[in-house]
Amino acid sequence: MADLNEIQTLEHDVLVIGAGGAGLRAAIECAARGVNTGLVCKSLLGKAHTVMAEGGMAAAMGNVDARDNWKVHFRDTMRGGKFLNNWRMAELHAKEAPDRVRELEEWGAVFDRTRQGLISQRNFGGHRYPRLAHVGDRTGLELIRTLQDHGVHQGIHVHMECTVLDLLKDGDRVCGALAYWRDTGRFVIFKAKAVVLATGGAGKAWRITSNSWEYSGDGLAMAYLAGAELMDLEFTQFHPTGMVWPPSVRGTLVTEGVRGDGGILKNKEGKRFMFGYIPAKFAAETADTEDEANRWLKGDKSARRPPELLTRDEVARAINAEVKAGRGSEHGGVYLDIASRLPAEQIKRRLPGMYHQFKELAEVDITKDPMEVGPTLHYFMGGIRVDAESQMTTVPGLFAAGECAAGLHGANRLGGNSLSDLIVFGKRAGAGACDFAASAQAPVIDKDQVEASMRRATDILNRESGSNPFVVQDKLQDMMSHNVGIIRTKSELETAVEKLKELSAEAATAKAHATSQYNAGWHTALDLRNLLLCSEAVTKAALTREESRGAHTREDFPGEREEWVKYNVIIKRGNDGDMVVEKRQRPAGPQPLVEIANSKIEDLEAGKVGADYQ
Amino acid sequence: MAQRTFKIWRGNKDGGEFKDYSVEVGPGMVVLDAVHRVQAEHAGDLACRWNCKAGKCGSCSMEINGKPRLSCMTRLNSLPEGTVTVQPLKTFPVIKDLVTDVKWNYEQNKRIAPLKPKPRDADGHHRMMQEDVDRVQEFRKCIECFLCQDVCHVLRDHHKHDQFVGPRFMIRLAQLEMHPLDTADRIPAIRKEYGSGWCNITRCCTEVCPEHIGITDNGIIPLKERVVDRYFDPIAWLLNKIRGKK
Ligand code: SF4
Ligand code: SF4
Numbered sequence: 001m002a003d004l005n006e007i008q009t010l011e012h013d014v015l016v017i018g019a020g021g022a023g024l025r026a027a028i029e030c031a032a033r034g035v036n037t038g039l040v041c042k043s044l045l046g047k048a049h050t051v052m053a054e055g056g057m058a059a060a061m062g063n064v065d066a067r068d069n070w071k072v073h074f075r076d077t078m079r080g081g082k083f084l085n086n087w088r089m090a091e092l093h094a095k096e097a098p099d100r101v102r103e104l105e106e107w108g109a110v111f112d113r114t115r116q117g118l119i120s121q122r123n124f125g126g127h128r129y130p131r132l133a134h135v136g137d138r139t140g141l142e143l144i145r146t147l148q149d150h151g152v153h154q155g156i157h158v159h160m161e162c163t164v165l166d167l168l169k170d171g172d173r174v175c176g177a178l179a180y181w182r183d184t185g186r187f188v189i190f191k192a193k194a195v196v197l198a199t200g201g202a203g204k205a206w207r208i209t210s211n212s213w214e215y216s217g218d219g220l221a222m223a224y225l226a227g228a229e230l231m232d233l234e235f236t237q238f239h240p241t242g243m244v245w246p247p248s249v250r251g252t253l254v255t256e257g258v259r260g261d262g263g264i265l266k267n268k269e270g271k272r273f274m275f276g277y278i279p280a281k282f283a284a285e286t287a288d289t290e291d292e293a294n295r296w297l298k299g300d301k302s303a304r305r306p307p308e309l310l311t312r313d314e315v316a317r318a319i320n321a322e323v324k325a326g327r328g329s330e331h332g333g334v335y336l337d338i339a340s341r342l343p344a345e346q347i348k349r350r351l352p353g354m355y356h357q358f359k360e361l362a363e364v365d366i367t368k369d370p371m372e373v374g375p376t377l378h379y380f381m382g383g384i385r386v387d388a389e390s391q392m393t394t395v396p397g398l399f400a401a402g403e404c405a406a407g408l409h410g411a412n413r414l415g416g417n418s419l420s421d422l423i424v425f426g427k428r429a430g431a432g433a434c435d436f437a438a439s440a441q442a443p444v445i446d447k448d449q450v451e452a453s454m455r456r457a458t459d460i461l462n463r464e465s466g467s468n469p470f471v472v473q474d475k476l477q478d479m480m481s482h483n484v485g486i487i488r489t490k491s492e493l494e495t496a497v498e499k500l501k502e503l504s505a506e507a508a509t510a511k512a513h514a515t516s517q518y519n520a521g522w523h524t525a526l527d528l529r530n531l532l533l534c535s536e537a538v539t540k541a542a543l544t545r546e547e548s549r550g551a552h553t554r555e556d557f558p559g560e561r562e563e564w565v566k567y568n569v570i571i572k573r574g575n576d577g578d579m580v581v582e583k584r585q586r587p588a589g590p591q592p593l594v595e596i597a598n599s600k601i602e603d604l605e606a607g608k609v610g611a612d613y614q
Numbered sequence: 615m616a617q618r619t620f621k622i623w624r625g626n627k628d629g630g631e632f633k634d635y636s637v638e639v640g641p642g643m644v645v646l647d648a649v650h651r652v653q654a655e656h657a658g659d660l661a662c663r664w665n666c667k668a669g670k671c672g673s674c675s676m677e678i679n680g681k682p683r684l685s686c687m688t689r690l691n692s693l694p695e696g697t698v699t700v701q702p703l704k705t706f707p708v709i710k711d712l713v714t715d716v717k718w719n720y721e722q723n724k725r726i727a728p729l730k731p732k733p734r735d736a737d738g739h740h741r742m743m744q745e746d747v748d749r750v751q752e753f754r755k756c757i758e759c760f761l762c763q764d765v766c767h768v769l770r771d772h773h774k775h776d777q778f779v780g781p782r783f784m785i786r787l788a789q790l791e792m793h794p795l796d797t798a799d800r801i802p803a804i805r806k807e808y809g810s811g812w813c814n815i816t817r818c819c820t821e822v823c824p825e826h827i828g829i830t831d832n833g834i835i836p837l838k839e840r841v842v843d844r845y846f847d848p849i850a851w852l853l854n855k856i857r858g859k860k
């Protein structure tokens with residue numbers, strides 16, 4: 001059917017797919033190494049989901065509290081991730097984040113300042129010290145715009161509004177991708193010696209989510225189909241505070257910065273309920289009275305942290321339990337109160353975005369009234385399995401960074417560790433891809449693969465009739481929210497597996513009308529394959545992990561099981577095309593890192609533990 | 615739930631027309647929700663841009679009842695009763711339906727030289743006081759929705775795209791010019807290459823900015839003053855320079 005010569009072909013040494021923080025940072029690294037780099041954006045440049053990040057990026061610079069250093073950051077990350085994190089990634093991240101943040105300042109980022117004129121750092125859930133470099137509550141915008149404005153001068157070839165359909169392979173290795181231009185609907189072949197995926201998660205499979213339409217798990221699904229291993233997909237983070245009212249904005253993020261700046265959670269009886277949900281593991285470091293929590297907020301270094309700043313998994317489960325017990329707010333959430341905690345002027349200065357968002361979308365003035373909030377699907381801790389140093393996946397020439405890669409966050413991500421993840425591992429993936437490309441042969445494109453991918457896409461337009469892709473997506477979102485939510489059980493997960501088969505059958509006959517030019521229906525139909533594959537992987541991983549850890553809670557297997565910290569759930573495509581799920585033993589952590597992660601904070605800071613490990 | 619009619623422009627670069635669609639509307643709904651409902655129920659191929667649905671990404675700009683606005687932040691109950699008219703931005707060429715070709719804006723951005731920071735202090739830090747960066751941060755709130763570009767008559771009516779970068783990029787320039795670390799001299803280019811003289815301070819851009827950035831008063835006017843100082847009052851400029859004011 002297709003004559004390859006008639007299809008537009010673009011050639012790069014490294015092709016980066018996805019233009020959020022990780023993709024942009026990877027592309028900048030490649031360009032800095034003098035490599036011909038292509039950057040594919042699903043939307044316009046600068047619109048990727050990174051702009052939604054609010055609170056900040058974690059980096060142990062110690063500008064606000066000099067006691068902070070990489071070891072404390074590393075320890076917080078491991079504890080937040082319930083020790084399932086990749087040790088080496090957590091170490092690299094904590095060590096390299098400060099330099100990556102300073103580099104942003106060099107490129108034009110303007111962070112909020114301390115009184116001494118340094119980059120200011122704020123408190124956040126699970127971080128022992130004020131650690132998040134931030135700009136009000138729009139840090140993600142600052143990150144993406146800084147990388148964008150710097151990146152456009154580095155000679156990167158930016159391809160906007162271009163959707164990648166499939167990766168192409170030359171034998172075992174990746175050699176490019178087939179994509180289509182949204183504005184014309186025409187296909188394009190990208191030929192590349194190495195490919196970096198930076199495509200984010202698949203939150204759009206859920207009804208209540210903070211994720212945009214772009215979050216359809218393209219990178220995860222394409223990597224899986226190309227033979228890569230996925231890991232830890234059972235860990236889907238429900239951010240505790242999404243908007244719950246009005247319905248059209250249900251799920252939209254309310255930054256954790258509200259709690260970092262003193263906001264408290266209350267149930268409909270006005271009770272500050274988080275004191276009742278402090279898990280034993282964090283009891284030694286969490287305040288148990290309102291008085292102590294308030295002293296901490298005022299900067300009393302002997303006081304312990306308020307329970308509202310426990311890790312996201314704990315707070316989300318607590319809110320869920322309050323609502324289930326009938327103590328929820330009018331529209332099925334709880335109250336988040338900053339109005340009684342800070343003067344109106346300060347709220348507007350520190351949380352301008354939130355003020356604006358509630359005022360315009362919910363007609364609530366947060367300087368006067370509490371917000372109504374509830375859990376919203378926010379982030380995939382799991383993703384494509386990568387090598388810690390180079391970010392290469394199990395497929396030669398294929399790299400992954402940012403949310404679509406697995407490992408750094410373990411079973412639960414700390415707020416603020418995502419933006420720093422993007423810049424630390426975006427840079428590393430770029431370097432890894434350049435190194436690979438330097439010694440790689442010129443790739444050869446296989447006509448059959450291109451044809452198969454094109455046929456899958458054009459069939460949607462060509463078939464006489466079929467299912468409405470918007471309706472199928474809608475059903476999927478309801479199904480996943482219902483059966484694969486915060487609290488999971490075997491029977492619901494099994495129901496989900498069955499339902500996913502039915503939905504996949506429906507999706508296979510999806511029909512889009514009219515031409516391929518900027519066609520929302522066609523695009524939605526194309527995304528369905530990826531969303532369904534990711535949903536299946538999450539569900540099967542969740543069925544396999546028979547314990548509750550971090551963001552994965554099994555009602556039928558409560559509590560962490562000692563044995564399970566030794567395993568990751570790995571997902572890959574079997575030879576027969578079926579999804580294979582494997583419980584795989586993890587390598588033991590290096591001794592000094594294990595000691596630091598498990599140490600008492602006093603011992604770590606007194607130099608009794610890990611002192612000679614740098 | 616009530617029905618409401620939306621008059622939506624359908625077409626491409628060769629022309630088009632308004633079509634009426636009726637959908638059910640509920641509490642809290644914004645114009646973008648209605649457009650999505652039309653997609654799901656009546657016109658699957660209807661083209662529109664959006665990402666964040668929370669006023670943070672600047673993708674969903676349209677002209678709603680004739681005014682350039684973010685469709686994700688325009689609540690239906692804030693509009694006068696009756697039919698709502700939705701059409702693409704007028705200043706940029708249509709690709710399809712509500713989607714326009716905004717590449718020109720990206721080309722302008724590429725023309726602007728990036729920050730040229732002075733060296734760090736001996737201890738590795740850059741020091742800047744909050745009060746010295748407040749203004750720069752105000753400009754950096756920009757979400758690149760291009761509503762200001764759409765409404766500026768220099769571009770919209772006079773099509774001076776080759777002589778004036780437009781309000782969005784005037785504040786990008788202002789942000790660099792006022793950045794405490796920047797060492798580049800930007801004034802000659804602001805006048806000659808980016809066309810600061812074209813702006814006649816109508817303030818239409820400031821009015822539509824969803825981020826409430828003081829584009830004209832805080833950005834463009836100070837830039838114009840710096841241009842005037844340089845070219846028409848060089849002595850004052852020299853004195854300022856000697857005193858170390860940027
Ligand atoms: S104030 Fe200047 S830039 Fe703004 S709309 Fe008027 S002429 Fe254009
Ligand atoms: S200055 Fe305001 S109106 Fe103009 S692009 Fe930026 S956010 Fe939009």
Ligand code: FES
Binds near residue numbers: 668669685686687
């Ligand atoms: S969708 Fe992001 S601003 Fe409207």
